[in-house]
Amino acid sequence: MVKIIATKDYEEMSLRVAELIAVEIRGHHDPVIGLATGSTPVGAYRKLIEWYEKGELDFSRVTTVNLDEYKGLDGSNDQSYRDFMHHNLFDHVNIDKTFTYVPDGTEEDPEAACLSYDRIIEETGGIDLQLLGMGHNGHIAFNEPSDHFSRGTTCVALAESTIEANKRFFASADEVPRYAYTMGIGSIMAARKIVIAVSGADKAETVKKAFFGPVTPRVPASILQFHPDCTLVADADALSLL
Numbered sequence: 001m002v003k004i005i006a007t008k009d010y011e012e013m014s015l016r017v018a019e020l021i022a023v024e025i026r027g028h029h030d031p032v033i034g035l036a037t038g039s040t041p042v043g044a045y046r047k048l049i050e051w052y053e054k055g056e057l058d059f060s061r062v063t064t065v066n067l068d069e070y071k072g073l074d075g076s077n078d079q080s081y082r083d084f085m086h087h088n089l090f091d092h093v094n095i096d097k098t099f100t101y102v103p104d105g106t107e108e109d110p111e112a113a114c115l116s117y118d119r120i121i122e123e124t125g126g127i128d129l130q131l132l133g134m135g136h137n138g139h140i141a142f143n144e145p146s147d148h149f150s151r152g153t154t155c156v157a158l159a160e161s162t163i164e165a166n167k168r169f170f171a172s173a174d175e176v177p178r179y180a181y182t183m184g185i186g187s188i189m190a191a192r193k194i195v196i197a198v199s200g201a202d203k204a205e206t207v208k209k210a211f212f213g214p215v216t217p218r219v220p221a222s223i224l225q226f227h228p229d230c231t232l233v234a235d236a237d238a239l240s241l242l
């Protein structure tokens with residue numbers, strides 16, 4: 001059963017997500033935190049930075065593994081997820097960047113890129129808490145609706161709807177990369193805890209399908225119903241159809 005934390009708005013959702021991450025960071029000697037990009041986690045990252053600045057949170061022993069990266073983008077490209085993480089979190093806290101992992105978008109050989117990221121995840125000793133957002137089609141990381149659940153890291157062709165949703169970050173839809181490296185559903189499900197954050201009325205229908213409908217790779221987030229410790233933190237708009 002997925003636990004649900006219902007919040008009144010995006011601000012409160014961000015606070016609750018940040019609290020769950022902070023508890024995890026404080027509770028482990030060497031915490032391994034899985035992170036997401038996109039609009040949803042930005043508010044939670046802001047909170048974490050605020051607590052770091054107040055001296056309430058220490059990132060010096062934290063290892064992070066990100067969910068995904070566009071294939072073909074270098075970490076210094078301002079549309080890369082590596083750059084997003086630096087900008088929205090890593091540059092503002094005392095994390096050792098050597099221990100912040102994002103799939104290597106510059107690796108042209110998909111097999112090498114995927115094997116190497118699986119090895120990295122394994123060598124961290126496993127993810128203590130994985131933060132997720134959810135796409136309008138129910139995707140988690142870049143695992144798009146499909147006829148099966150992926151196991152490890154894969155190279156995926158982005159769905160047209162995802163390209164459409166992400167074009168806001170690029171000069172035009174043509175510039176959105178067509179492929180991405182993404183952590184597999186199997187690796188996400190292996191995280192000891194999962195926190196999925198969802199905000200906005202435009203995702204209400206998908207929230208209903210993913211958490212109250214049948215478990216199916218057609219709605220990738222629905223697999224989270226089978227995770228032993230998954231918490232959905234969602235605002236009133238996202239929960240409005242329940």
Ligand code: F6R
Pocket residue numbers: 035036037038039040041067068132133134135136139140141142
């Ligand atoms: C990002 C990621 C994606 C996003 C999802 C929601 O690393 O893996 O699955 O979480 O596309 O994006 P936003 O939060 O922008 O609505």
